[in-house]
Amino acid sequence: MIVTAFDVLKIREDFPILKREVNGKPLVYLDNAATSQTPKQVIDVIVDYYSNYNANIHRGVHALSQEATDKYEQSRIKIQKHFNAAKSHEIIFTSGTTHSINIVANGFSSLLKKEDEIIVSAMEHHSNIVPWQMLCERTGAKLKVIPMSLDGELLIDEYYKLLSDKTKLVFCNHVSNALGTINPVKEIIANAHKFGAAVLIDGAQAAPHIKADVQALDADFYTVSAHKICGPTGVGILYGKEAWLNKLPPYQGGGEMIAQVTFDKTTYADLPHKFEAGTPNICGGIAMGAGLDYMNTIGFDAIAAYELELLEYATKKLLAIEGLKIYGTAKNKTAVISFNVGAIHPYDIGSILDKLGVAVRTGHHCAQPIMDFFKIPGTVRASFSFYNTMEEVDVLVEAVKKAKSMLS
Incomplete structure (x- = not known):
């Protein structure tokens, strides 16, 4: 694969797992900070x-x-x-x-x-x-x-x-x-x-x-x-x-x-x-x-620029949800958003998101001192990669809204 311009849909064709469904829904994989997916070129x-x-x-x-x-x-x-x-x-x-x-x-x-x-x-x-x-x-x-x-x-x-x-x-x-x-x-x-x-x-x-x-x-x-x-x-x-x-x-x-x-x-x-x-x-x-x-082959500058767009779009969309708080608002950061919604336990949100096909990480992310610092049990973490799309961000946002309505 040779990418001359950043074409996320073309890139996604290289990742077989992104075509599968989870719980009858198209997989939206947002647990990239834990493990990235593997392209067919590596397979x-x-x-x-x-x-x-x-x-x-x-x-x-x-x-x-x-x-x-x-x-x-x-x-x-x-x-x-x-x-x-x-x-x-x-x-x-x-x-x-x-x-x-x-x-x-x-x-x-x-x-x-x-x-x-x-x-x-x-x-x-x-x-x-x-x-x-x-x-x-x-x-x-x-x-x-x-x-x-x-x-x-x-x-x-x-x-x-x-x-x-x-x-x-x-x-x-x-x-x-x-x-x-x-x-x-x-x-x-x-x-x-x-x-x-x-x-x-x-x-x-x-x-x-x-x-x-x-x-x-x-x-x-x-x-x-x-x-x-x-x-x-x-x-x-x-x-x-x-x-x-x-x-x-x-x-x-x-x-x-x-x-x-x-x-x-x-x-x-x-x-x-x-x-x-x-x-x-x-x-x-x-x-x-x-x-x-x-x-x-894709290029790390192109990856960084695209992931910044994903981060900014997802941050804006998620913050529009009443009661949602993001932890980690550094001026210089990568495409990771850790958040909670009100007093709802992050595990409960993550479980509902999974039923909707959205894979995120919940808990202390093997960084318990950070959670102790913020005095929280953990967070929901959505972590993005260069093969994620703006449409997947929209699916995440709607899933969080649904989880909030079910758990509030």
């Missing part, structure tokens, strides 16, 4: 792998193994170029963002000492909170939190006050999964580096909307999950600066991550294999590259 790559060259990689001398290895390593290079990493071995294949974060957290266990400090933002996903709490328990380091405003923006001046010579690590999501806020990560990174601290950016929610340049950001670590960017589940990447990846110890032991093994001593392989123990998700790694190929 075809998955089928091709298992149909034609399914084999283990790096170790075999036979043709299938060499072909699979070539495709896998070509995908690594695609991902390197997409995120503008300096070297392909700075891209580590993982099972996803959570795995990536835990690799770094585990590695820093041997680098931190009691009274060291690490900083995390108030709007993180649980996967960018819990590993650091566990790290603090292991090392005695202290966890500090960048507070946020009622608009869903980080209080950067308060962040500056938290930084000190004791700060060793800073963690922040590029985009909030619960609120859609785009955080000023370049500024966060630059100020942390003034104190010699390393910075990990959780890019899981940014990757579908923003083509991050890790060198321009000067990020020490950046994490992404393939299933947010038209790829399969169970695969993702950890980008790390070469110097940092060389400094961290391996996360897991096993095949592939070794140079030499004896019963007296084992030496470890060079990057990236040092962090890739065992047989990887070969097909997933190849398909992740295919997902990026697909999105780059």
Whole structure:
């Protein structure tokens, strides 16, 4: 598919699942922040792998193994170029963002000492909170939190006050999964580096909307999950600066991550294999590259512009519903709208929307501290992608109105 102008109806033809019905209604899929849908171009790559060259990689001398290895390593290079990493071995294949974060957290266990400090933002996903709490328990380091405003923006001046010579690590999501806020990560990174601290950016929610340049950001670590960017589940990447990846110890032991093994001593392989123990998700790694190929064919600037139109239209339409409140009103945000209607529980609204064919997410979105901050049990979250339409927004709005009338 080659898109010369943004044609959402043409794009939708690439997604087989968008043709199905749910509860007798055409599917309106608005849970993209949880998982994007997969185009047939990526599905075809998955089928091709298992149909034609399914084999283990790096170790075999036979043709299938060499072909699979070539495709896998070509995908690594695609991902390197997409995120503008300096070297392909700075891209580590993982099972996803959570795995990536835990690799770094585990590695820093041997680098931190009691009274060291690490900083995390108030709007993180649980996967960018819990590993650091566990790290603090292991090392005695202290966890500090960048507070946020009622608009869903980080209080950067308060962040500056938290930084000190004791700060060793800073963690922040590029985009909030619960609120859609785009955080000023370049500024966060630059100020942390003034104190010699390393910075990990959780890019899981940014990757579908923003083509991050890790060198321009000067990020020490950046994490992404393939299933947010038209790829399969169970695969993702950890980008790390070469110097940092060389400094961290391996996360897991096993095949592939070794140079030499004896019963007296084992030496470890060079990057990236040092962090890739065992047989990887070969097909997933190849398909992740295919997902990026697909999105780059459309163009991230075109995607961002169209999704902004969706966001503005949906925001205006939803706010016209009496009693509806949106959480996360940052000036700079992606196409995510978290809302509640009066005192109605979000789960009840979500259940009715499902009966009407509209798929949204309800609950705390693995960001419970955000919900505690707003003193709410959760929200209804509608998250949009470049294959959604204005007509689907209209269906959502009418479904919310119906849910409100039934539950009020």
